[in-house]
Amino acid sequence: MRILYILFFLFVFSSSPLQAQTKPVGRDSSSVNKGKLLPIIATESALYLGSMSYLQFIWYKDSERVPFQFYNDNAGYLQIDKFGHMFGSYLESYTGYHLLRGAGVKKKHALLYGATLGIVLQTPIEVFDGMYEGWGFSWGDMIANTAGSALVIGQELLFDEQIAKMKFSFWQSPYAKQANGYLGNTFLQSLFYDYNGHTYWLSVPMNKFMLKNKLPDWASISLGYSANGMFGEFENKTYYRGVDIPQTARERQFILSLDVDWTKIKTNSRVLNKVLKGMFFIKLPFPALEITSGGKLKGHLLYF
Known part of the structure; x- marks a missing residue:
């Protein structure tokens, strides 16, 4: 499911990832390009709502709702799954940040609203996992998701680049x-x-x-x-x-x-x-x- 979600994310942004990057990303621009910003906000909102609908009405439709439960899968697949979570979150945060910067959004706002996109998109998946039979909320997955976004945010704060x-x-x-x-x-x-x-x-x-x-x-x-x-x-x-x-x-x-x-x-x-x-x-x-x-x-x- 994780790779499927990542591929869907890439498909949605295939026409725009980093293509709005007309100015050097490391510099704060003086004005926001609303013609670029509004489509980005609309696309991110549609992606979020669409993914939530997919999870609720398609992915979990045959699973029974249960009291919130946890699942420790930290040793699963020799942690390959955890690297997949981190990669997905990094990809989403990197793309979100650069899209906002390319639209003229100031760095601190792009970090807050774009570079956190990995956590924003991945967290609901973990919450849904905790609510359905056969799944479970994984703290290991959450740590990996956070690490992916943190890798983007930390490098931009320290080095002003990835x-x-x-x-x-x-x-x-x-x-x-x-x-x-x-x-x-x-x-x-x-x-x-x-x-x-x-x-x-x-x-x-x-x-x-x-x-x-x-x-x-x-x-x-x-x-x-x-x-x-x-x-x-x-x-x-x-x-x-x-x-x-x-x-x-x-x-x-x-x-x-x-x-x-x-x-x-x-x-x-x-x-x-x-x-x-x-x-x-x-x-x-x-x-x-x-x-x-x-x-x-x-x-x-x-x-x-």
């Missing part, structure tokens, strides 16, 4: 074909169900901490987190729909790779510049080094 950008990459894992549909039958289904194929990155331009003025501003280095061998939330299933599932060891993966900061690439095309700014969350496949929680070290010619 030096470290949170990114996402996915490739269908070999486990999907062994799970008899439990991890999805197609690439798109696996995007939602196959957490083994998720990798979450923190990407930083190398000029910010080493090799200053020696490399292009867009040249970056990324630290990624992923996990493998998962056929269940807390422990692996042994069969699914009457078919045995191979037993595997669950392990974490830490990846070091090169990357590109799309927002630092400048071209002579206004349209292309907007497209590149909207790709800020995408990790480009590059060679990578991986070390697992079991101590195994391996290299990848290209890591997705």
Whole structure:
């Protein structure tokens, strides 16, 4: 559900994320562009109301209402789910902040009303989870959601820019074909169900901490987190729909790779510049080094 919600958010803002950014984001403008601001407010309001309606009338329609309950899923999926919450919140807060700044909203107001968007949009989901059978309010999810927005707000306050950008990459894992549909039958289904194929990155331009003025501003280095061998939330299933599932060891993966900061690439095309700014969350496949929680070290010619 989390990835579905994020994809929906991207679809809604696909025509405008960061495209209103006609002035340097780090400077306070003297006036607000109402022609840009009003559509942003209308879109964010529609997204919020639409998501609340979807949760109440579609997502939970077959679930029984119960007294408010909690659910401790902090150990689930080796914390991949928590990184997903943090990434979703970061994405929403980053986009909300830059849209408001591009419309001329002062920084302190853009931080208050835009950079908190991740928490504003994600919190109702957690509350609804606590109200329906089979779900539960997760403090771990709330902490991750808060961390995503805090990453945007903290960097803007400290550095006046997003030096470290949170990114996402996915490739269908070999486990999907062994799970008899439990991890999805197609690439798109696996995007939602196959957490083994998720990798979450923190990407930083190398000029910010080493090799200053020696490399292009867009040249970056990324630290990624992923996990493998998962056929269940807390422990692996042994069969699914009457078919045995191979037993595997669950392990974490830490990846070091090169990357590109799309927002630092400048071209002579206004349209292309907007497209590149909207790709800020995408990790480009590059060679990578991986070390697992079991101590195994391996290299990848290209890591997705």
